Amino acid sequence: MKKILTSFLALGICLTPLTVMLMVQPTWGQAQNSRSQEAERLLEQGRKLTQQQEHQKAIQILQQALTIVRELKDQKREATTLVRLGLNYSRLGQKQKALDFYNQALPIRRAVGDRSGEATTLNNIGRVYDDLGQKQKALDFYNQALPLLRAVGNRSVEATTLNNIGLVYSDLGQKQKALDFYNQALPIRRAVGDRSVEATTLNNIGLVYSDLGQKQKALDFYNQALPIRRAVGDRSGEATTLNN
Template identity: 55%
Template structure:
């Protein structure tokens, strides 16, 4: 660096000022020779939303593929991707997909046994689903909240959410989700020692899973019915249902509980 003494400092400052003004002059000349067409603010926002809307599904799909791996590391990676998709859906103004993504993040946290984090995201999703009138997504989220409360041993709270979800699933004709919710209610009654009540809900669930051809759901429900008969001391019945469940588990290659 050149040291400037007090006698030359003014000259140096002048030179810098001249260079600055010369630079501004050149820049201004270039600007005039290459006029820029202004983009209306509304159009710019629309372009940004379109870009986000186009990018979000790809990122969401990447998150799904990571989630399918079911390892803790992959699930952590899925959360990062889902959160990236969430930002894009918010930027695009897509409230439906925002709600879906929030629930999906909750599911991953649930699978990582981080129940409070799961609830945090479910509770963000729920009012959004209601706001946009997406009854199917609302039912899924309500059931997911019920599942968390069931896992936490808060069965009365779980039943409250399941009972809110059930008529919504039935109303929109989402039979698979209806069966999942019925399964959850059956588990609550089994926990309460009300085996016959549990059987009532499990049998409803089983019929639906069989009707829609969901072999994975059918396998879990047959297994759950086997547990009921085990609790009742009916060992032959228990073996009968476990024996039906086992080949379905093998065929489906189930390694983890079903997601949404």
């Protein structure tokens, strides 16, 4: 009886390490899921740093995220990461680097069928060319974005794009064309309830009328913008409108 008991104890000692090894060994799927969660955490951290205007830190975090999403072959998040990198470089004044990242994101957004994301990326590229003083190139990209935004029903970014086109035409001295686009943007701004940018558009219309020598009309629009800027607490915009 004693011999039999000893045999079972010995067998137990042999089996225990094998059982533990099987319990702690992660599966391929678990490893993938863990990497995916890490990418999402980094993307969220990068987004918050961008909002806090910590652009250099945001870039470092987003580069880590980019490595992971490329490993995972997650094209949708790869495009998102590239656009966020472009945005941070743009805000740092590194416009060519911003373009490089936007131009990497654009074909991916087309490939995955993300029409809204494609339109936003086109709009971002337009903004960079506008900042670089390449107005015609800016217009080309805004005009590519506009029908896509209308097709997907993204009215807020559609209004932004219309406003951006108006700004370009104003800079080119084509004031009536600028007015046409601002007047398309204004009712959309009101419809989506974006009061801060509504005030911006009203202010832009006022500027055009001022440039056209129609001072009373300019005043009418500035006086519409002013109470909105006060209501939303935009003190910088309020000061600009008072100055105008």
